[in-house]
Amino acid sequence: MSFQLSEQSTAAIEASERIHGALAGDIRDLVDVAIRTRVDPDRVAEASELIRRATQVLSEEAEDGPAGVHFNTEGRSWNWGNAVVGIRNAIAPPVVLQWGDDGIVRSEVDLGVAYEGPPGCVHGGVSALVLDHLMGETASAAHTRLTVTGTLTLRYERPLPLGRVRMQAQITEEVGRKVTVTAQISSVDNDLPAVTAHGLFIVPSWAIESSVPADIGSLD
């Protein structure tokens, strides 16, 4: 596990994020319709052929391994492959965090048909996935320290319908290198907590003396 220093400027990174973020958005639309489509097998085959051509084009030059986590000398970091926030990752909704002045980290995101578990509802494990990430970022105190997840406890209160959801997390206790975070996720339609979560995050002893820049934040 390592963080990589990059020579790229923040402006170059942001230009790249616009291009590849749009590509990932197009792939998200495809993931969504592939679940819902009712076209005939020959039309499915036609779509598969187009998809394989797109894969071929993108494979002409590609990294062998995962995207990793990078940072530059301007203090900008990026984790394009992250399963929750990765700008290039069509699996990620992606979640975008709002850091409040009140110490609460918030996010709203659309969880469409690809995030289904019970009929018409968000998969309980998807709630765990996005809350884990939000809580890890919260524990990192706006990216001023590096943390790892120790334990995470989720309480399922009620079904969460697919659609727009709202979540929030906050630090409730800090003792030594242990940071406690609580969080919840709800539908924007009723704001009743569907899942509440309690997490214990650890600042690894190696991170205190580490050369990893503080703004890398949570290891989620």
Place this chain on the structure above:
Amino acid sequence: MSFQLSEQSTAAIEASERIHGALAGDIRDLVDVAIRTRVDPDRVAEASELIRRATQVLSEEAEDGPAGVHFNTEGRSWNWGNAVVGIRNAIAPPVVLQWGDDGIVRSEVDLGVAYEGPPGCVHGGVSALVLDHLMGETASAAHTRLTVTGTLTLRYERPLPLGRVRMQAQITEEVGRKVTVTAQISSVDNDLPAVTAHGLFIVPSWAIESSVPADIGSLD
């Protein structure tokens, strides 16, 4: 939340799963390379154009809403949009469960670059996602009853490298309508538990008298 009775035969369902499973596989390859690609912006635009055409083809006839959970009169059920096991869902790895005679439910699956959290490692929330699903299915006792997740506690023991992972779950206690399940996930390379989990699942009182067929299983 509802289960839908379908007139389709099991043979027709399995034929459809072959076609749409292949489509989802092609999309998974695309998701993967979109994270890794280094091609120029004009090649990205070319790929995007192909992807949008594929989306257009599949959109010619499509359901408006999620895939839901269906069953037929032969006792076959399917949840094609499920975020963990859905055969049509490119977000799902997909996980395939092995029901052991020893009461242990096992699964092995490849978690590639789209499941990244810490550099080179599986996102902690992805471990939570797949374990939640495995444990819910385990609680359903090979689909002989319907269960919902009450609480889920995850303990993060060590980083889990991207790649092939192994997981297993088993029922450790049953008291009334409460079912306790424990589980773990590890890399196939070392088999050391990366995340251990403890879950409390509930058989809802409404499910005991329900008309929902027992083989629908877990509500994850």
